[in-house]
Amino acid sequence: MHASRVLTRSLATAGAVLALSAGPWAVAAQADDGSARTTTVVGELVRAWPETPLEGRHAGETHEEPLTFVEAADGSSVRVPSGAVEGIDVGSTVEVTLGGTEDDEAAGDGYEPAHEVLDAQVVRAARPAATVPAGSVTNPVTVVMVAPRGGTPDGTALADVVATVNDDVADFWSEQTGGAVTVGVTAAHDWLTTTAGCADPTALWDEAAARVGFRAGPGRHLLLYVTGRPRDLPGCSYALAQVGTGTASGGRLYVRDDLASLVAHELGHNLGLGHSSGLQCDGTVEAPTGSTECRTAAYRDYYDVMGVSWDRAGALTAAQAARLGVLPAAAVRTAGPATTTATLAPLGTGTGTRVLRMTDAAGTDYWLEYRTAVGRDAWLADDNRYRLDSGVLLHRSGAMPDTSLLLDGSPSTAAGWETDLQTALRPGVPVVVAGGELTVTVDAVTPAGATVTVVRAAAAPAPAPVPAPTVPAPGVLSGGGTPAGAAAPASPEQAPPAADTAAPAAVVPRSVAAEGGAAQPVAPGTGAPEAGAPEGGAAQPVAPEAVAPAADAAATADPVVPVEAAAARPAGGSWATPALAAGGLLGAGGAVLVGRRLPSLRRRP
Structure with missing residues (x-):
């Protein structure tokens, strides 16, 4: 059951209780006193960072904070303001009491509305990522070509995406981690159309996983290539990745461009990395915290793969x-x-x-x-x-x-x-x-x-x-x-x-x-x-x-x-594009990060 539908019904019906699953993952809704209606949701705290291509940045289309969700065991989820649960580790099981919906930047971009958080409690702390089983590939990747609701396949070949992961992305992460992280595609599935759209990325990931039989586990990654046709699908970012807690946590991500640096960047988020950004100050190297002399410019480290995504996969x-x-x-x-x-x-x-x-x-x-x-x-x-x-x-x-x-x-x-x-x-x-x-x-x-x-x-x-x-x-x-x-x-x-x-x-x-x-x-x-x-x-x-x-x-x-x-x-x-050595990894965690790119001679979504 889709989380937004659960909330709509729970907020409209006084005294209604909807149980989506048992145990600590149960989601319940109720009216507290017959007037102020609230909803209580129990689930895992998940964050994801939406990325914006460089063209969008020039037009002022940027994302200032990650998307945050509370996801129940059955895959249903509700989006909450990131600041409302600041300080809680991703992967924690939380119980949140929700009020009405809030208009924010992400909702304007087509994502499901966020719900006001009236109270948040940690039910169970995040667990450390399990050890990845020994083998030639520490971080297996399942690739799925997806046309979400409203989209059609854009002509990108499954074989090309698989080759990007197995060659450039795998080389990059193996090199950068001294062989500690080895990436490889262990399952690949051609185009499928989902009933879920990008507005609820957890629903999109879950539907694709169910359709192809993907099961989450230590070091396991689900990579969706989301069609670029049309480019303005509601809620579809340039790329989106769950933020992990380490190299063995695994994770989910999607990209709308078959570019090695972009895939490597999103896998970096799965591994627990944030962005490589720039600090710019007015005529000086630094200034005091909170000073108006400086700004943090997201992605503005072109030397590093975790900065802006362009044709160079930087160290x-x-x-x-x-x-x-x-x-x-x-x-x-x-x-x-x-x-x-x-x-x-x-x-x-x-x-x-x-x-x-x-x-x-x-x-x-x-x-x-x-x-x-x-x-x-x-x-x-x-x-x-x-x-x-x-x-x-x-x-x-x-x-x-x-x-x-x-x-x-x-x-x-x-x-x-x-x-x-x-x-x-x-x-x-x-x-x-x-x-x-x-x-x-x-x-x-x-x-x-x-x-x-x-x-x-x-x-x-x-x-x-x-x-x-x-x-x-x-x-x-x-x-x-x-x-x-x-x-x-x-x-x-x-x-x-x-x-x-x-x-x-x-x-x-x-x-x-x-x-x-x-x-x-x-x-x-x-x-x-x-x-x-x-x-x-x-x-x-x-x-x-x-x-x-x-x-x-x-x-x-x-x-x-x-x-x-x-x-x-x-x-x-x-401006010849050299072959890029890049390797992809996904880490555990519950935050999602979105990426940006620079223009290149190769078409990107």
Whole structure:
């Protein structure tokens, strides 16, 4: 029975009790005093994030929060405002008392209306995901081609979708997790038409599952390819994925485009990852929490597959890899209590020390990584449509929905946010983050590696003076406090933006806190990683080592005098789409995330 019909009847009939299933999954409706009618629903808390294609973002069609449902054991569900159950873990069994319906953004997009939550109680805490049985495929995927109510097949071939999952998506996730997650299609079903539409995605998933015999289980994923004909089917997002709690939880998702980066992105949500987004502040790297100087721009990390979906399936940031537990200890060096200088190999090499981790007094992790045209980042050299920087990137770890934030190391004023996609730290320019606790300087950049120095304010003198650059640059880039909360996401321009101009002269440092970081699994080493010349070579999958590296001893030498070095900023070259290595995984959980994409030469829904 469809949840909205259950609620309609229960709200209209005083004293009626509708039991959809027994035990903790029972759904009941009643009138409490003959006047104010309420409904009590018991079920699993499920969240899903709806994605918007880039074209929609340019038109102002964005999703600011996930969809949240309470789903009973029989598959019936009711949508509730996400904020009303904030703080409750996905996968928990909850009992919610509901009032009337509320108009919100999702309802305007064709989803079932959300119901006001008058009370919410956790009946049973979320259970950890079970272990995936041993085998050649840890995360089996069932693919179903679906035309929801009102739609017709769009001509996409089942074989093409299966090939995308088995080739590019599987390669991506195996590489990024060091083989911990292996994806493969174990069942595939051609076009079927459902009575359920996109307005109730849980009903759509459940009907498809019942029709093809899919059964949920550890690491098992149900992937629907939803027709793109017509494009404006009510409630149909560009993609939608249930948010999981780990690599073994399994999950449900749908996509409306046969694009490897999109499928890999949605599977990342199943694994428990949020978005890789950008933090943009008005002429500074950070500003205090709640400041109007900053905004969190959803999806605005083009280097990472969990950012916007386009023709590049970018490597996971260090923040995302650490969240999954697949960031090898051998790839990471941790900044010590005073001054730390390290040489980072390009992230795409898959060997050597590639990440510098910095943790502030509040426990927030910051990450430095060097992205240049090596391995998975080879496109930065000649296929760089958006003129993204080669250079050292600064990220900060975050919470849902933005679990990785890319900080702008060469910030523009607010007027230039829309076209500013150049975010690498400028060599020789100290950047103050973490409320003034950390000062980060890129000392030198070469094709083989980048040397960086981190100074903790309480234990070291101010950074050494910066030699006069060939182009004017700020002496210190600063911010203040913790980054601001989420605001309207930024929309990248389709035309390649011009290179950033130099920022104004020296700025008095203000406190800055930054989150997020980019990294990717790499070959495990033995012992603690050393700061030395990085080794080159193509990226290669390795066994994951989710061991937090020990803090380095404080450096005793004086801070290295910054050396001016120009990081390459290649212009966009030919827009040929290379074969993408990508692998797909689904995690457990109850949140659903939606994705966005950039325009490409390939048609996408």
